[in-house]
Amino acid sequence: MNAIPTRMRGFRKLSRRPDDVAVVDLDVPEPGPDELLVEVAGCGVCGSDLHAVHADRGYESMRIPVVLGHEFAGRVVAAGRDATAGVGDLVVAVSIQGCGGCVRCQGGRSQLCADRRILGIHTDGGLAGYVRVASRHLVPVPDGLGPVEAALAEPLSVAVHAVLERTSITPGTRVVVTGPGPIGLLAARLAHVAGAEVLVLGTAADTALRLPFAERLGVATANLSDVAAAEAIRSRFGAAAPDTWLEASGAVPAFGAAVGEIGPGGQITVIAQYASPVEFFVPDLLRRDVTLAFSYAANAAAYDTALRLLATGVVPTAEFQTRYALDDTPTALADVAAGRVVKAVVVPGG
Ligand SMILES: [Zn+2]
Ligand SMILES: [Zn+2]
Structure with a gap:
């Protein structure tokens, strides 16, 4: 193993x-x-890094200053x-670290801990050559999965919690996903692999x-932008209505469509953050006995599930990730903001 240097590069929020x-x-x-x-x-x-930057x-x-980045994988040195x-x-x-004792x-709901700390927000994150992490917050990467590819475990764990833990999907379940960002795409993929009939709606x-x-x-x-949601659903599912709706866009009209x-x-199941309040008429859901669920982040067990799924090749990681050098992190952020890549991944050693 190479000697550990004393200095490194890092993408830092300065004020x-x-x-x-x-x-x-x-x-x-x-x-x-x-x-x-x-x-x-x-x-x-990811999008939350953009919110932190802004x-x-x-x-x-x-915490200021702080090194950003919460979706990383690497080698313990x-x-x-x-x-x-x-x-x-x-x-x-x-990425969301509970106290461990409450x-x-x-x-098993460490992401809801009242004393939780978020990597890259409250402690220095992974957009750097090196990062230190308490050992109880680390999850081992299984054999057969590369170190850069393993960085998809964080967003996939969010989809695992939403699709496999907060929602019940079985073969033949008709699933609509609104919002084809990384989380929506990963959720759609998990639903597809679980045997669901999936329709992804975007703009x-x-x-x-x-x-x-x-x-x-x-x-x-x-x-x-071309077709109404009702029409898109009819052409995918015929007369049958969707059984499950995974809302990953954070757009108020998408919630209305659901x-x-x-x-x-x-x-x-709502997976996205919203920037503005949502209004809906309760009887519309009440009279259909609809379950409205929210899914927030993930615990270590969901990371483990995500890593095992990645190791089996469920996600085409090479197509999913676009790689950037650490010094090009600002370009990666600009490309994420503009939707030019599915998932940007910064590779400090690359
Ligand atoms: Zn993220
Ligand atoms: Zn706790």
């Missing part, structure tokens, strides 16, 4: 001013007693005195890249 970010030279951190030092192999960039509402608790994982292990980090953490902005990509994942698509089109006894 609370919007867009005050830069790739800068930093000290390689020293792992604390229960921490491991991870050499980052790949770190995904210092949007909801990001007031961000040094361990603190009491740390449990071994040097040389390939790992991913759980009722929610003990009950004109999705026609160049995301809807064609969804079709390559094996699912049908429609563009709501309320309007979900079938009797069906379920709407």
